[in-house]
Amino acid sequence: MSYDKVALIGLGLIASSMYWAMKRAGMAAHVSGYARSSETRETARRIGLCDTVCDSAEEAVKDADLIVLAVPVGAMGRVAEAIAPHLKPGATVTDVGSVKKAVIDEVGPHIPEGVNFVPAHPMAGTEHSGPESGFASLYDNRWCLIVPHGASEEATAALETYWQALGANTQRMEPAHHDLVCAVVSHVPHLIAYTMVGVADDLRRVSDQEVIKFSAAGFRDFTRIAASDPTMWRDVFLTNKEASLEILGRFTEELFALQRAIRTGDGDTLFDYFTHTREIRRGILQAGQDTDAPDFGRIRKE
Ligand SMILES: NC(=O)c1ccc[n+]([C@@H]2O[C@H](COP(=O)([O-])OP(=O)(O)OC[C@H]3O[C@@H](n4cnc5c(N)ncnc54)[C@H](O)[C@@H]3O)[C@@H](O)[C@H]2O)c1
Numbered sequence: 001m002s003y004d005k006v007a008l009i010g011l012g013l014i015a016s017s018m019y020w021a022m023k024r025a026g027m028a029a030h031v032s033g034y035a036r037s038s039e040t041r042e043t044a045r046r047i048g049l050c051d052t053v054c055d056s057a058e059e060a061v062k063d064a065d066l067i068v069l070a071v072p073v074g075a076m077g078r079v080a081e082a083i084a085p086h087l088k089p090g091a092t093v094t095d096v097g098s099v100k101k102a103v104i105d106e107v108g109p110h111i112p113e114g115v116n117f118v119p120a121h122p123m124a125g126t127e128h129s130g131p132e133s134g135f136a137s138l139y140d141n142r143w144c145l146i147v148p149h150g151a152s153e154e155a156t157a158a159l160e161t162y163w164q165a166l167g168a169n170t171q172r173m174e175p176a177h178h179d180l181v182c183a184v185v186s187h188v189p190h191l192i193a194y195t196m197v198g199v200a201d202d203l204r205r206v207s208d209q210e211v212i213k214f215s216a217a218g219f220r221d222f223t224r225i226a227a228s229d230p231t232m233w234r235d236v237f238l239t240n241k242e243a244s245l246e247i248l249g250r251f252t253e254e255l256f257a258l259q260r261a262i263r264t265g266d267g268d269t270l271f272d273y274f275t276h277t278r279e280i281r282r283g284i285l286q287a288g289q290d291t292d293a294p295d296f297g298r299i300r301k302e
């Protein structure tokens with residue numbers, strides 16, 4: 001089953017990349033879009049993002065077969081409530097939120113009888129946000145996690161086919177497992193990057209710009225991650241509290257162990273630890289999942 005009309009609610013990095021990927025794939029679907037701010041809607045019109053940019057979410061979802069909620073996690077419930085009375089029977093609502101249990105709890109109760117809700121989460125992104133940050137290849141060879149949670153097999157399979165057409169590989173996952181996995185591979189690493197850049201900034205005040213001036217690749221990688229959208233990440237930590245705290249606890253334990261190894265001059269422990277982590281990086285590269293940032297010199301529609 002393919003969708004004749006797709007509505008994108010929220011027109012930032014994730015939705016705009018979906019639009020360009022749909023066009024690249026030659027999907028015939030008519031795409032309507034809506035974002036809360038009139039400035040974003042104007043930008044979308046100017047750059048040709050979406051076939052129709054609507055001034056209300058209700059108008060955008062009218063007659064849509066697939067509705068994609070691409071707003072910060074904390075706004076998902078409100079948006080779902082607003083569009084619920086205007087959804088077409090048989091339509092599928094999905095989302096792209098970085099957290100799944102909270103989205104299911106907030107959005108699920110608003111989905112009317114006869115409408116499918118299939119939560120999803122593309123494991124792809126950048127530190128950029130807004131309607132002009134998207135590009136067609138964002139999802140190529142990346143994972144999109146599908147969290148059916150009671151949706152019909154037909155609706156779930158159709159959404160998988162859709163994401164595969166956008167270039168992604170799909171995998172089904174349970175909500176709680178999803179949130180734990182993402183806390184490990186995405187959420188807590190972001191928190192660590194935010195913290196490290198904050199620490200360096202503190203130091204900068206006493207070291208006269210040296211931290212910025214001499215920062216090499218390692219620290220620059222941290223600053224890229226720490227430049228990510230504050231609203232999105234605030235919502236991620238507020239809504240994935242349990243798993244984030246669990247992983248942070250484990251992180252702190254490991255950090256203390258390494259701290260102790262440094263203090264006691266235990267080179268073997270440090271060497272073994274770093275050897276093991278290097279193998280993990282090599283494993284990721286071999287699986288073709290290098291997470292290096294995309295080249296933003298490329299044309300958006302490429
Ligand atoms: N950025 C990433 O790396 C990434 C990756 C995967 C998933 N996600 C998830 O995708 C979602 C969108 O992220 P993004 O990076 O595209 O963000 P973004 O900041 O680029 O875009 C968000 C869009 O939502 C709009 N918006 C905010 N509140 C709204 C509301 N109440 N009603 C209508 N529109 C509203 C904003 O105007 C903007 O157009 C988030 O839930 C995020 O967790 C992000």
Ligand SMILES: O=C(O)C(=O)C[C@]1(C(=O)O)C=C[C@@H](O)C=C1
Nearest residue numbers: 098122123124125126127185186
């Ligand atoms: O590549 C980046 O900049 C990202 O942060 C993308 C990233 C990640 O942590 O991998 C961020 C949030 C998501 O929900 C999914 C992907």
